[in-house]
Amino acid sequence: xxxxxxxxxxxxxIVVGAGPAGITAALVLAQEGIKVALxxxxxxxxxxxxxxxxxxxxxxxxxxxPDFWKEAPIERYITRHTITFLTSTSSVSVSxxxxxxxxxxxxxxxxxxxxxxxxxxxxxxxxxxxxxxxxVVDDLVWDSNKVIGxxxxxxxxxxxxxxxxxxDGVNSLIAKKAGLRKKFPCTSFAVAAKELLTLPAxxxxxxxxxxxxxxxxxxxxxxxTQGLEGGAFLFTNxxxxxxxxxxxxSSLQESKISIFDILENFKSNSIIEQxxxxxxxxxxxxxxxPEGGLNMVPKLCGNGILLVGDxxxxxxxxxxxxxxxxxxxxxGFAAGQALKIACQKGDFSKxxxxxxxxxxxxxxxxxxxxxxxxxxxxxxxxxxxxxxxSLFCGVAKxxxxxxxxxxxxxxxxxxxEMKGKISMWHLAKDLIQAGRSLLW
Amino acid sequence: xxxxxxxxxxxxxxxxxxxxxxNTETCETCYEKPCLYVCPVQNYVLMDGKVVFSCxxxxxxxxCRIACPKDAIEWNYPRGGYGVCFRYG
Numbered sequence: 343x344x345x346x347x348x349x350x351x352x353x354x355x356i357v358v359g360a361g362p363a364g365i366t367a368a369l370v371l372a373q374e375g376i377k378v379a380l381x382x383x384x385x386x387x388x389x390x391x392x393x394x395x396x397x398x399x400x401x402x403x404x405x406x407x408p409d410f411w412k413e414a415p416i417e418r419y420i421t422r423h424t425i426t427f428l429t430s431t432s433s434v435s436v437s438x439x440x441x442x443x444x445x446x447x448x449x450x451x452x453x454x455x456x457x458x459x460x461x462x463x464x465x466x467x468x469x470x471x472x473x474x475x476x477x478v479v480d481d482l483v484w485d486s487n488k489v490i491g492x493x494x495x496x497x498x499x500x501x502x503x504x505x506x507x508x509x510d511g512v513n514s515l516i517a518k519k520a521g522l523r524k525k526f527p528c529t530s531f532a533v534a535a536k537e538l539l540t541l542p543a544x545x546x547x548x549x550x551x552x553x554x555x556x557x558x559x560x561x562x563x564x565x566x567t568q569g570l571e572g573g574a575f576l577f578t579n580x581x582x583x584x585x586x587x588x589x590x591x592s593s594l595q596e597s598k599i600s601i602f603d604i605l606e607n608f609k610s611n612s613i614i615e616q617x618x619x620x621x622x623x624x625x626x627x628x629x630x631x632p633e634g635g636l637n638m639v640p641k642l643c644g645n646g647i648l649l650v651g652d653x654x655x656x657x658x659x660x661x662x663x664x665x666x667x668x669x670x671x672x673x674g675f676a677a678g679q680a681l682k683i684a685c686q687k688g689d690f691s692k693x694x695x696x697x698x699x700x701x702x703x704x705x706x707x708x709x710x711x712x713x714x715x716x717x718x719x720x721x722x723x724x725x726x727x728x729x730x731x732s733l734f735c736g737v738a739k740x741x742x743x744x745x746x747x748x749x750x751x752x753x754x755x756x757x758x759e760m761k762g763k764i765s766m767w768h769l770a771k772d773l774i775q776a777g778r779s780l781l782w
Numbered sequence: 783x784x785x786x787x788x789x790x791x792x793x794x795x796x797x798x799x800x801x802x803x804x805n806t807e808t809c810e811t812c813y814e815k816p817c818l819y820v821c822p823v824q825n826y827v828l829m830d831g832k833v834v835f836s837c838x839x840x841x842x843x844x845x846c847r848i849a850c851p852k853d854a855i856e857w858n859y860p861r862g863g864y865g866v867c868f869r870y871g
Contacts, residue, residue, distance in 0.1 A: 385795065385863045390842065392871040455871030476863030495862060513844040515858070526848070528816070533845040535822040537788075538870045582870075591849045595816035601845075602785055602824050625870045626788035628822030628841045630848070 349474060349494075349501055353379040355681055356492050356503040357471075358479045358516055360387035363651025363670035363677075364509030365462045369406055370678025372469035376685055379501065380463065380471050381494065383478040388459030390511075392536065392627040395577035395584035396420060396559050397458075397667040398450045402675035407465060411448055415457040417579035418557025419443070420450035425662065426613070428564040432735035433613055435560075444556060452557050452577045452584065454538075481519055482506060482647070488690075489520070489646035505646045505690045507677050512630045514653035522649055523640035528591040529722065530634030530655075532572055535605045536586030539621035543581050549617070550578055563661070564731030566608045570597055571727060573661075574608055576617060583621060585614070588631060588664075590722075601628075631666070633659045636715040642702070643695040648677045658710050660717045660780060661726070669707055676701035720779040725772060729764050785824045789839040797864035801857075802837045802846075808854035809833040816849040841866045 355371055357364045360382035371378040384390040403410050411419070421444045424437040443449045467473050474494075483491035483500055491502035508516045512531075517523040541549075550558050557578040566574035572589035587605045594601055608614055632638055638655035642648065650656070651670035658665040680698035684690050702708045720726075736759040741752065750758075760769065804826075809815065815833060817826035823839045826846065842865055847857035859865070 383859055383862050385867050388871060389867040389869075390865075392868055456868050457870075459871075478859050478862045513847065513857075528849055531845070531848050533820050533822060533843060591816065591820050591845060594819040595814055595849060598819055600819045600824060601822050602788075606783065623783070623788065623791055625791045625868065626822075627792065627868055627871060628843045628845075630843045630845055 347474060349379070350472075351500075352502040353377050353472070354503060354685060355379075355505050355507065356381065356501060357507045357509055358492060359509035359511055359651075359653070360384075360463050360473065360475075361391055361459060361509060361511060361651060361670065362462065362667050363653070363674035364507065365459065365466050366402065366406070366671045366674030367507045367509065367650060367678045367681070368471040369466040369469055370675055371681060372466055372471040373406070374682050374685075375470070376682070378471050379503070380466060380473045381477050381479050381492070382463070382473065382475045384475065386460055386475050387463035387473070388456040391455040391459055392629045393455055393666060394534065394536065394575050394586060394588070394664065395452045395579070396450045397453055398665050399447055400668045400671045402672050404447060406675070409446070411446065411451065415453060415461050417452040417454065418552075418555050419448040420452065420559045421552075421556040422558040424558065424560040426560060426562045427731040427734045428562050428566050428611065428613070429732050429735045430565045430611070432739060434734045434738045450559065452559075452579050454579065479510070479516065482516060487645055489644065505648070505681055505684060505695070507681070508647060508649045508653050509651050509674065510653055512632050512652040514649070517640060517649050517653050520644065520647060522642075522644060522647070526634055526638055528595060530632065530638050532588045532590045532631045532633050533594070533601050533628065534586055534588045534631055535601050535628045536584055536626070537605070537623055538579075538625040538627070539583045539585060539618050540581055540624045541583060541621045545620075546578050546581070546583070552578065555580075561664070564727060565611065567727060568597070568599060568604055568607060569724070569728040570594065570599065570604070571722060571724065576614070582624060583618060585609070585618060590633070631659070632657050633718065635659070635718045636711040637718065639708075639711065642699050643692055645692045646690045648680065648695055648698055650674050650677045656707055656711070658714065659721070660714050661721050662780070672705055672707050673702060676705060676707070714779065716775075716779040720775050723772060723775065725764065725768070733759055733763060789823055792839070792841070793867045793869055794839070795864045795867055796838065797860045799861070800837045801860040801865065802835075802840060803856040804833070804835040805854045805856075806833050806835065808852045812852045812854070814851060816851065817846045817855075820845040820849045
């Protein structure tokens with residue numbers, strides 16, 4: 343490997359992990375002239391990171407780098423969102439296309455993390471952050487109950503700082519060692535498997551009805567996961583498609599079906615077969631997703647320590663929205679603001695750093711997680727993945743099917759379709775649960 | 783498509799030392815064996831009823847670490863710069 347860079351033995355702040363949360367925090371601090379180190383275990387920022395494919399608009403990012411989309415390695419901006427309920431032979435879709443989404447500042451973007459994260463880390467470096475790649479941080483250094491540095495896996499690995507921002511991702515071994523995060527069950531995590539499939543830009547545009555840099559974000563519920571808790575996604579990049587499956591670990595364990603096989607099976611669904619026809623596999627990838635919601639949020643700060651991004655479980659999964667990067671960036675931004683204040687005061691105690699929590703409480707990060715705190719239990723309802731997609735497809739089919747028989751009003755069709763699939767009692771119960779989670 | 787074909791599309795900086803160690807004796811006492819289903823590259827396979835593990839194609843996702851009900855997996859990151867290197871992500 344490349345020779346080790348010389349590292350000063352003391353920084354004002356150390357950030358562990360150069361993903362969107364860590365880079366944002368480093369960028370905020372560097373722009374203030376604060377001496378910040380950004381540790382990254384990968385060969386360079388981005389190589390350890392993957393995601394489904396859509397980054398939603400981030401106000402924090404736009405404040406730090408105005409009109410970031412003009413310069414950032416963005417693939418396409420999302421102008422159409424589609425949710426598709428699938429059975430093995432049928433599908434029903436709901437689709438939104440809005441003109442406003444095709445205007446700056448844009449509502450969402452597809453991007454590739456290896457490129458985007460590297461670009462973003464360069465911005466932090468240009469602002470003065472000290473990037474230390476190829477270096478694993480194994481532990482923290484404590485002075486009684488206060489964090490005063492990190493232990494890197496290298497010779498003379500101890501590096502001191504007034505505070506450490508833990509941005510080491512979904513597995514956050516550091517947060518666990520620091521006692522800020524407990525052990526979470528399988529029901530709090532999903533695993534994703536994704537294929538990046540290349541297709542010429544003009545084929546993508548023709549196939550999906552897009553013009554210029556427009557893109558679509560399509561998510562699937564039902565047969566795509568063979569009835570397991572989770573879903574599938576199909577996003578358009580410039581010259582490629584991101585196709586993947588997300589499934590709860592607990593669900594995979596109970597069903598004894600491999601995430602790998604689920605993705606292969608999904609690709610044989612006729613809708614997907616057509617969408618990816620003649621596309622070549624460029625890269626296969628996988629990642630873990632924290633889906634525990636508010637219940638999963640750990641202690642966010644201690645003396646000289648803050649948790650951000652996936653390490654703090656900041657991800658919104660409602661079954662309709664799946665947002666992670668904007669949460670990571672907003673939390674990194676708040677951590678940067680909190681440490682700016684701490685640096686001015688010269689006080690890095692838990693009490694001073696608690697302003698981080700206040701900032702998150704004021705922002706969408708904790709507000710959205712609170713608003714949708716019941717969705718994790720809603721999404722654990724297995725009927726969402728089998729009964730309802732089959733019900734929706736069945737009713738829609740009966741509405742459109744012409745077969746020589748007299749037509750019935752829609753409610754009779756619903757009752758007919760419900761027979762043997764779901765009782766009135768369960769339907770009512772599910773409607774109340776869904777309402778409580780998403781509607782009121 | 784078989785798993786080997788997919789793995790061949792991923793770039794790795796292979797390390798000689800394995801970063802994950804599995805106590806496969808403990809696996810014999812495990813009934814659920816969730817590792818067989820949660821790993822996207824199927825690094826855990828059954829051979830003659832026993833769990834066999836290789837971390838050569840590990841994407842470092844951590845799914846096995848969370849899913850293992852027996853704490854049989856000693857999970858860590860590879861050395862800095864080694865392991866999976868996504869080209870696109």
